[in-house]
Amino acid sequence: MTASRVLVLNSGSSSVKYQLLDMRDGGRLAVGLVERIGEETSRLKHTPACGESRERTGPIADHDAALKAVAEELAADGLGLDSPELAAIGHRVVHGGKHFTEPTVIDDTVLAEIERLIPVAPLHNPANLTGIRTARALRPDLPQVAVFDTAFHTTMPESAARYAIDVETADAHRIRRYGFHGTSHAYVSRATAKLLGKAPDEVNVIVLHLGNGASASAVRAGRCVDTSMGLTPLEGLVMGTRSGDMDPAVIFHLMRVGGMSADEIDTLLNKKSGLIGLCGDNDMREIRRRVDAGDERAKLAFDIYIHRLKKYIGAYYAVLGRVDAVAFTAGVGENAAPVREAAVAGLEELGLAVDAERNAVRGDEPRLISPDDARVKVAVVPTDEEMEIATQTYALVKGSENLT
Ligand SMILES: Nc1ncnc2c1ncn2[C@@H]1O[C@H](COP(=O)(O)OP(=O)(O)O)[C@@H](O)[C@H]1O
Ligand SMILES: CC(=O)OP(=O)(O)O
Ligand SMILES: [Mg+2]
Numbered sequence: 001m002t003a004s005r006v007l008v009l010n011s012g013s014s015s016v017k018y019q020l021l022d023m024r025d026g027g028r029l030a031v032g033l034v035e036r037i038g039e040e041t042s043r044l045k046h047t048p049a050c051g052e053s054r055e056r057t058g059p060i061a062d063h064d065a066a067l068k069a070v071a072e073e074l075a076a077d078g079l080g081l082d083s084p085e086l087a088a089i090g091h092r093v094v095h096g097g098k099h100f101t102e103p104t105v106i107d108d109t110v111l112a113e114i115e116r117l118i119p120v121a122p123l124h125n126p127a128n129l130t131g132i133r134t135a136r137a138l139r140p141d142l143p144q145v146a147v148f149d150t151a152f153h154t155t156m157p158e159s160a161a162r163y164a165i166d167v168e169t170a171d172a173h174r175i176r177r178y179g180f181h182g183t184s185h186a187y188v189s190r191a192t193a194k195l196l197g198k199a200p201d202e203v204n205v206i207v208l209h210l211g212n213g214a215s216a217s218a219v220r221a222g223r224c225v226d227t228s229m230g231l232t233p234l235e236g237l238v239m240g241t242r243s244g245d246m247d248p249a250v251i252f253h254l255m256r257v258g259g260m261s262a263d264e265i266d267t268l269l270n271k272k273s274g275l276i277g278l279c280g281d282n283d284m285r286e287i288r289r290r291v292d293a294g295d296e297r298a299k300l301a302f303d304i305y306i307h308r309l310k311k312y313i314g315a316y317y318a319v320l321g322r323v324d325a326v327a328f329t330a331g332v333g334e335n336a337a338p339v340r341e342a343a344v345a346g347l348e349e350l351g352l353a354v355d356a357e358r359n360a361v362r363g364d365e366p367r368l369i370s371p372d373d374a375r376v377k378v379a380v381v382p383t384d385e386e387m388e389i390a391t392q393t394y395a396l397v398k399g400s401e402n403l404t
Contacts, residue, residue, distance in 0.1 A: 003087035011131035063130035090393030094124035096148030152182030179227035211330035218316035240282035243273035351375030
């Protein structure tokens, strides 16, 4: 029997999403989520294919404890990490810098590089590292593979990747646009081509990944040519708790006039800005409920969110020259019909429109929400970062087995 299972760990700043997949048929043997890590109200939800969902509530102190709890849940279903059927563990790693352009088997050198990049992904890389270290301790013999959020964006031309700052300073500090959510942008742009009945290299797609973190990308013939996140996942769209774009001089002003430290401003812009800073809520469901109830602050937050999104659709339309489809994905993009409607409203001259009835339909499958005669298709394409990570992990592990 050859090992054919892959465990995927997607460790976020306060959560771990995981899936155990059988790569012979892509079947999901178990999926789960640990939320609110580090709080009193942590929750683990585990759903095995062979039975009912189970929940654990109560404090889970850190990512190490979270992963150990996940390992226990898997073991309870006979799917423990000690299984000989496990071929590899695939990890989402947010920042891979310029160095990592492909999925990579993790060794001590790779770990050190991920650690070196912590200052440019302070919310994400530490969590990813803990996930890797704990998984390695549990199964030291197993290949652990890192799949980087930045990898898909390494095809960007210098004109998109470079900031217009002094070249020597930028190079000395490796300052450039790296871009994130690449696994999702890659998966969704390919799935969008498939939905249109085309090969990925035949279409130009604008992908809008709208989760808690949010980013847009311009994908020409299957290759990323621009993306909204930058050196760190702070730039670009308005997000749940992050500001996205603003005049960088705001930072000097807050330091000189507001008396704030660099760390305080970092926390302000990453954790207390975006939707939560504007209206006190970062969940689009709650914001829509408030907007519908006539709440002015929620309405302004929603309008700022949409205004920024629309600017990026226009910008990437110009970058691509010809657009075949705009694809909405992730928590907000897949579920919030009012966001999709508002983002595209008024863009008829660009060939973009949303059909209200189609937009209202909910579902898990990729689908078109534009009218039949639309020049540019608008699509909802559920992302599947875990499946993409598993596929890349398994291909790498099996490929290297075949070579030996
Ligand atoms: N039914 C829904 N309607 C509107 N927004 C939703 C819905 N479900 C989830 N969301 C939004 O999606 C966000 C989470 O998206 P997700 O892609 O899971 O984020 P992340 O991976 O960054 O944690 C929530 O914060 C919420 O704003
Ligand atoms: C890179 C990033 O912002 O990721 P997430 O949306 O998971 O926070
Ligand atoms: Mg996400």
